[in-house]
Amino acid sequence: MPGVDDDAIRNTGGQVDDLAMAMIDAAYDREADCRDQICDALFDLGKKRPALVLSSAYSYLKKHNKLQTGHRVVLLQCMERIIKETLSELEPPLAVDVIKQAAMELTVSKEVMPEWQTAASGVLVSLGARFCDEVMDEMLQRFQPGILPHFFVIQTIGNLATSNVYGMVPHLTAVLGTMLPINIKFSEAIIDYCANTDKAPDPSVSKERFEQEIGSAFDVLFNSWLHITKEMKLRVAIVEAIGNMCHLMARDKLEEQLPKILQVILGLYKKHPEPIHVTQGLCSVLDAVCIEGNTVLEPNLDTVLGFLFPQIINPPDYKNPQSIKNHNEVLRCLAIIARSFSGKLTGILLSKLESGNEKMKIGMLTVFKHLINAATESMQDKQEVVVSGLKMMLSEQNNKLKKVFAQVVIAMAHHGYLELEGGQQMIEFIIKQSALKNDPPGKKSPDPEYVSNQALRTMCDHVLQLLTTTVEDMEHVLWPYLLELIVPEQYTEAQGVVCKCLSHLATKKRKEQTEDYEIDFETQANIPKPEALIARLMVLAGRPQNGRNRGIHVLTLMQGLVPNLNENLVELWDTVIPKLIQYLEDASKEDTWNQKNWEDLSLKIPMYNNYPDEKNFMYKCLGVITRKSTKKDFVGKHLDLIFGSVKHSDQTEREGCAIAMGFCAASHLDAVLSKLESVAKTELQQKSSGLFSFMKGEKSEVDIERTKATLMLCYGFVALFSPVSLIVSRMEATILRSIQPYFANVKDAHNLELRRCLIRTIELIGKAFDPKIMKKSHSFIPKQKFISSVKSYMQMESTTSLTNETRALAMNACSTLVKLDPRLNEAEELDLVKTSIDCIYPLPPNGLPVSKKGKEESYDKTLEAEVLMSATFDALHDLLKEILLKDLTPNGLNTIFKQLSKWFLSIEEYERERSLTTLLIVENFLLENMEPSSNNITDFPTECVILAKLVPRCTDPNIRVRQMAMDCVQCNSMDQPDQMIDALCTLKERIERKT
Structure with a gap:
């Protein structure tokens, strides 16, 4: 019965099936005539039963893999x-089967067997007249980029293009896209071979041997393929192939075609x-043209640069590898152009660098x-x-440009430019x-490419x-040029790296x-003299952690340079400096403070219970450490420890x-204030004084007063060391509220x-609000209340003797408060004075109470009283000067x-x-500090009153008082020459001779 059997044979069901x-089977007879007759018979049968004969032949070829080549050719x-x-x-379906079998017959042997492969190619070409897509599918599977194609695959595609133009053209994109890389590889292979003839088996091979063939291929690609192809990717591939072929073209032809080639290539940039x-294609063309000083590119140079510079000015997208590759390839193009036009290119670059904007300048650099x-x-x-032209960048202020220029300086250094x-x-x-210096604090620049001073500084450190x-x-x-840069002040921050x-x-x-x-310091006059270098290096070494930890480098330089500085220092510095360097190196190894060590130190506080000076120092150390710590638990624990262990x-x-x-408040102000408030609540409450209160360990009133004293002093130092930005708000909200209740009821002796x-x-507190520290004017509202409290404390002091420093402390406090705003009015000043x-004035001459007859005070007490008296009067005079x-x-x-x-009228001489x-002290201070140009000197309405009260004292019974009065009169009248006043000097001399 008619149909398709298991072997894909289209049977008719009759005897003709077996006949076919x-x-x-007999088609490859030994006799040629017989073979021809059988083939003709098959052909005649095939014309009438094509499906039967073709399917039978297909099945026969597929089954018999080892069939003789001649038999396969006949079929x-x-x-x-x-x-x-x-x-x-x-x-x-039958056509597809035959195409697959014919394609297999075409390429099953990698060697070229013309008779067999030509027959298979003929089958494919004939089928391609109707089934072109199916044939090309098989061919393209055997024609892949990067793989050398079979000769007869190329021939088949070529024959098919001739026999079926309309069916083949749609496939040309794929075909040409595969063929162009082959052309490129061929060109690269020839170039590489000719560039290394010393290793080649046939040194006689040269580029000239391929000029004709490459020229023909160029004509086809450039004049035909490039113009008929609309596919952009294919056009780019053609340009890339042309670029490589330019190296092998005849020079005259290349120079003739160059304007057209450049026009086409540059035109592709827009599309x-x-x-x-x-x-890459442009780079290959330029590489072929710009050799041996050839200037054939000159008419088109500006046009080419006009396409290259915009690509340099716009920075590459570093997330896109293709963008980075293109950027590098553009730079390569410019380097190739420099072979023939280095002078002109340098001039263009310098011109654009001088007149361009930021992006232009970065691109040119x-x-x-x-x-x-x-x-x-x-x-x-x-x-x-280049060195002369780039000097324009030395005054640049833009950090982005300075960063790129620093990279240019590195390149110049490696190639000898800086030796010029x-x-x-x-x-x-x-x-x-x-x-x-570091960037000023404030808003950060929104520019993602912003270069900070810190980043640029670090980079230039590394560059040097x-x-x-x-x-x-x-x-x-x-x-020794760098020595010239040691002394100038403007380079102080750079001395670490220098x-x-x-x-x-x-x-x-x-x-x-x-x-x-x-170093000959006489001939090299720009280098500072040894004395200047020694002084500068000593100062720099004195602050080893400044200038990015410059200490070790400064000391190492001092040791390395010492024979040039002073021969007498060589032995000393060679001995001492290594020890100093070792000390700094050991210190630098402990980059972070060891919290465990300081915790161990705090455990040793009981060791110093009987050594208050040492304990004082340990407290200060712990204060510094808590200031550095960022751990709240650590800070809180040690605040408790410090206050809990102090002997009040x-x-x-x-x-x-x-x-x-x-010290701790400098970094943890609120934590310290919280601790002090807690102390006030828990330790300053008066307990019951019952019969058994001492058995409960309750504090006495004296102990509480002493604790209050410690607490108040803590508030003072907390205010002094607090951050300026926080002290105003914390003063009003916390500190004043906490200390004000303690200013009353301090009259008893145990409250001293x-x-x-x-x-x-x-x-x-007054020092904390000093205008020099606050950096601005601030109205200190509690000023008058504080002064009133201090005045009351001074009035509490007995005038029969001077036994403590309360007066001096009080007047020092008033001196500090007088500096603050708002200023005291005249009545307040008078009252304070x-x-x-x-x-003070009523105190006994030596400050000691009047002793009983026959009893003298010890030398120590007398000396202590003299010191207290001197300090008290100094405090008074300082206060009056501030007023x-x-x-x-x-x-x-x-x-x-x-x-x-x-x-002046007191009955007591002292x-x-x-x-x-x-x-006299106040008058001298006024004369020293008053503006001499002002009218204040001549405008002195009360001068007569002052002189009237001073003159009687010039005849005082006490010679010392008499001398002081004369000095005051002379000082008071120094602005106006007077013979009577000048005569006082003679009078003083007579008095002194009498004494």
Whole structure:
């Protein structure tokens, strides 16, 4: 029955089926005539039964893999004849089977067997007239990029293109896309072979041998394929192939076609989103043209640069590898152009660098860096021009540009540019960047490519070290030139890296005893003299952690340089400096403080219970450590430990505890204030004084007062060391509220310690609000209340003797408060002066109480009283000077004089002497500080009053008082020459002779 059997044979069901198979089997008869007759018979049968004959032949070939080649050729030729006659009658499934078998026959043997493979190709070409897509599917599977295709695959595709133009053209994109890389590889292979003829088996092979063939291929690609192809990817591939072929073309033909080639290539930039392949093609063309100083490109140079520069100006997308490759390829194009046009290109780059914007300048500097590195020979004779031209960048202020220029300086250093005139200026530029200060605090720049001063400084530090240690030719540029940059103040921040580089050079040259190690300071006049270098290096070494931990490098330089500085220092520095370096190295190894060590130290506090000075120092150390710590638990634990272990009856320990709290408050203000509030609530509450209260360990009233004193002093130092940005708010909200209740009820004798601590707290708070510290004017509202409290404490003091420092402390506190705003009015000033004077002048001459007859005070007590008396009067005079500073005029002096003048009439000689001494000090202070150009000197309405009260004292019974009065009169009248006043000098001399 008719149908398709298991072997894909289209049987008819009749005897003809067996007849067809018999003829196929016998087709390769020994006799040629017989073979021809069988083939003709098969052909005739095939014309009538094409499906039967073709399917039978297909099945026979598929089954018999080892069939003789001649037999296969006969059958394939017969099939081709039948197909040509019956193509329109063939069913697609049968056609596909035959195509697959023919394609297998075509390529089963890698060797070329023309008769067999030509027959198979004929079958495919004949079927391709109707089934072109199916044939090309099989061919393209055997025609892949990067794989050398079979010869007959190429031939089949070519024949098919000729026989079926309309069916083949749609497949040309794939075909050409595969063929172009082959052309490129062929060109690259020839170029590589000719470039290495010394290794080649046939050295006679040259590029000229291929000029004709390459020229023909170029004509086809450039004149035909490029113009008929609309597919952009294929056009780019053609350009890339043309670029490689340019190396093998005849020179005259290349020069003739160059304008057209460049026009086509540059035109693709506007149409193709990925320019990398276009740039690669352009680069190959330029590489072929710009050789041996050939200037054939000159008419088109500006056009080419016009397409290349925009790609350099726009930075690459570093997330896109293709963008980075294109950027590098553009730079390569410019390096190739430099072979023939280095002078013109350098001029263009410098011109654009001078007049361009930021992006333009960055692009041009990037090109310079690449040319210096990649076009060394081409730029050799342009080095001086480049160094001179780039000097315009030395005054640049833009950090982005300075960063790129620093990279250019590195490139110049590696290629000898910095050895020319102007090279040292480039080194100085790098050091200027190393001396940059940190960016001012504030908003960060929104620019993602922003270059901070810190980043640029770090980079330039590395640049200078790199030049010093890795570029041998830079030694004679840097040595001894870098010594010129040691002393100038503007490079102080850079001295760490400068000294590091110099120490490397100096140590190396001293060890090797090189000829240029010894410095002649007379001939090299720009280098600072040895004395200046020694002084500068000593100062730099004095702060080893500044300048990015410069200490070790400064010391190493001092040791390496010492024979040049002073021969007498060599032995000393060689002995001492290594020990200092070791000390700094050991210290630097402990980059972070060891919390465990300090915790161990805190456990040893009981060891110092009987050593208040040592305990004071330990408290201060713990205060510094808590300031550095960022761990809240650690800080809280040690605040408890410090306050819990202090002996409140000892002023030295109390002071150490208070200072420690202040140190800690510098970083943990709120934690310290919270601790002090907690102490006030838990330890300062008066307990019941019942019969058994002592058995419960309750504190006595005296203990509580002493604890209060410690607490108040803590508040003072906390205010002093607190951050300026926080002190105002915390003062009003916490500190004042906490200390104000303790200013009352301190009249009892056992309150003396608390009184002194309150006074010191007031002084410390006043210092915290000093305008010089606050950096701005601030109205200190509690000022008058504080002064009133201090005055009341002074008034509490007995005038029969001077036994403590309360008066001095009080007046020091008032001196501090007087500096603050708002200023005291005249009445307040008068009252303050009066209170201060009244509590001091009545004191006995030596400060000691009047002793009973026959009883003398010990030497120690007398000496202590003298010291207290001197300190108290110094405090008074300082206070009066501060008051006078608020009004440096005769009117200001008159305010003080009003309170002093009544003491001129005292019956006690020492009181009269004290008042006149004070007046003389105040008058001298006024004369020293008053503006001489002002009218205040001549405008002195109360001068007569002052003189009237002073003159009687010039005849005082006490000679010392008499002398002081004359001094005051002379000082008061120094602005106006007077014979009577001048005569006082003679009178004083007579008095002194009499005494």
